[in-house]
Amino acid sequence: MTNDINEPTALDYAAGGGLLSRRMLLGTIAASGGAMAAGLAVPHRAGAQGVVPEWVTVAGHRARGYGMPAEAEAPVQRAIIEPWQDVAPEFSLSGTPLQRLRGTITPSGLHFEVHHGGRPDVDPDQHRLMIHGLVDRPLQFDLNSLERYPMVTATHFLECAGNSLVNAVMPEPLQAGCDVIHGLLSNSEWSGVPMSVLMDEAGVQPEGKWVVAVGSDGPSLARSIPIEKIMEDGILALYQNGERIRPEQGYPMRLLLPGFEGNMNVKWLTSLWVTDAPAHTKHESGEYTEILADGSSVKFTFAIGVKSLITHPSATMTMSGPGFYEISGLAWSGVGKVARVEVSADGGASWADAELVEPVLPRALTRFRMPWQWDGSPTILMSRAHDDTGALQPARPDWKARYHPSNFLHYNAIQPWNVTAEGEVQNVYL
Numbered sequence: 452m453t454n455d456i457n458e459p460t461a462l463d464y465a466a467g468g469g470l471l472s473r474r475m476l477l478g479t480i481a482a483s484g485g486a487m488a489a490g491l492a493v494p495h496r497a498g499a500q501g502v503v504p505e506w507v508t509v510a511g512h513r514a515r516g517y518g519m520p521a522e523a524e525a526p527v528q529r530a531i532i533e534p535w536q537d538v539a540p541e542f543s544l545s546g547t548p549l550q551r552l553r554g555t556i557t558p559s560g561l562h563f564e565v566h567h568g569g570r571p572d573v574d575p576d577q578h579r580l581m582i583h584g585l586v587d588r589p590l591q592f593d594l595n596s597l598e599r600y601p602m603v604t605a606t607h608f609l610e611c612a613g614n615s616l617v618n619a620v621m622p623e624p625l626q627a628g629c630d631v632i633h634g635l636l637s638n639s640e641w642s643g644v645p646m647s648v649l650m651d652e653a654g655v656q657p658e659g660k661w662v663v664a665v666g667s668d669g670p671s672l673a674r675s676i677p678i679e680k681i682m683e684d685g686i687l688a689l690y691q692n693g694e695r696i697r698p699e700q701g702y703p704m705r706l707l708l709p710g711f712e713g714n715m716n717v718k719w720l721t722s723l724w725v726t727d728a729p730a731h732t733k734h735e736s737g738e739y740t741e742i743l744a745d746g747s748s749v750k751f752t753f754a755i756g757v758k759s760l761i762t763h764p765s766a767t768m769t770m771s772g773p774g775f776y777e778i779s780g781l782a783w784s785g786v787g788k789v790a791r792v793e794v795s796a797d798g799g800a801s802w803a804d805a806e807l808v809e810p811v812l813p814r815a816l817t818r819f820r821m822p823w824q825w826d827g828s829p830t831i832l833m834s835r836a837h838d839d840t841g842a843l844q845p846a847r848p849d850w851k852a853r854y855h856p857s858n859f860l861h862y863n864a865i866q867p868w869n870v871t872a873e874g875e876v877q878n879v880y881l
């Protein structure tokens with residue numbers, strides 16, 4: 452083994468464009484792995500010996516009630532996204548800065564937001580949740596009564612059906628970061644009362660096939676949900692990443708439907724109306740309905756399709772010269788677990804399997820990683836995910852062929868990133 456990072460015999464390639472074998476991520480390769488690290492370490496500060504930083508010489512801050520990120524991290528914010536078409540002036544949204552985060556859990560303060568009528572100031576003492584309609588015992592709960600129910604905890608992603616819409620509809624690729632292009636995607640640990648427990652207490656009648664969930668915001672956002680989904684894994688979420696759910700996410704309670712399009716996860720939930728048929732509310736029939744190539748509409752698309760995205764590196768970033776990088780990204784599917792993620796570093800000519808970082812959970816974000824030796828020449832990076840139902844993430848032309856040109860919902864096509872010789876990373880279509 453050699454310690455020269457430019458010596459190709461030290462490296463074990465998995466595919467074209469410099470993709471390395473996953474063995475290069477393991478400790479057993481410490482000898483040549485050490486060579487990579489040696490090439491990346493910052494030089495020892497000249498004369499550093501004896502220089503004591505100021506913060507070592509004084510008492511630090513006292514303990515505080517609620518922690519905040521380091522001051523230098525203040526630029527890590529949600530991206531405020533301008534609505535893309537004629538929508539109500541109250542409509543607002545922000546995207547998670549996926550390109551600045553690692554791991555899979557989205558810090559609560561960076562969870563994306565989609566508010567059809569703004570974030571209401573809900574008084575938790577006055578808030579009520581009703582279960583009514585085709586039930587034996589109509590029920591009403593306040594926050595305190597719900598606290599006494601058995602609770603479950605599960606990690607799940609939320610993705611707006613309109614996520615990545617700029618790639619779906621813009622004729623030329625928008626040069627923006629993952630926060631703007633793909634940021635309507637987050638992943639949290641949710642805790643709350645299983646919906647089946649509350650439904651069983653109310654006693655759903657045999658004709659009760661649908662549940663219309665209504666939020667207590669200005670637009671009273673309402674969606675019809677099949678009773679099977681409610682009973683299978685629906686959660687009345689009261690907690691997000693261990694603390695009470697944030698106002699942006701539906702404080703004091705939201706409906707969580709693992710894997711289903713964001714819109715159905717009704718925030719500030721106040722009413723569950725059991726019916727025998729879907730209500731065809733404005734939000735489901737008018738706003739969240741895809742139009743197919745032949746002009747017909749899809750009645751309902753509940754689950755988010757299999758999708759992946761390289762977050763490191765990604766558009767708006769600049770690479771700091773040739774050599775070793777770890778390509779890292781996120782993969783997810785609304786119908787199950789991510790089974791496999793392939794990465795290409797030569798525009799799709801060859802692919803190699805990325806490592807999936809455990810735990811790989813159903814309907815949750817999965818982190819993948821792939822070692823890469825960039826030789827400094829222009830190239831295109833891509834990832835494509837498979838889920839455990841056998842579904843494969845489509846290429847953009849295949850996705851476009853299925854839908855009407857105006858459709859922007861449920862866009863899950865492969866995201867290629869162009870890397871220039873200067874190391875600039877750009878959004879491209881392939």
Ligand SMILES: Nc1nc2c(c(=O)[nH]1)N[C@H]1C(S)=C(S)[C@@H](COP(=O)(O)O)O[C@H]1N2
Nearest residue numbers: 563564565566567611666672700713714718
């Ligand atoms: N009551 C209510 N629920 C709502 C919305 C809303 O505007 N009002 N937005 C929906 C949409 S379109 C999405 S994508 C998700 C976004 O959830 P988040 O803001 O917690 O990320 O909530 C859904 N639930």
Ligand SMILES: [Mo]
Nearest residue numbers: 611612713714
């Ligand atoms: Mo959404």
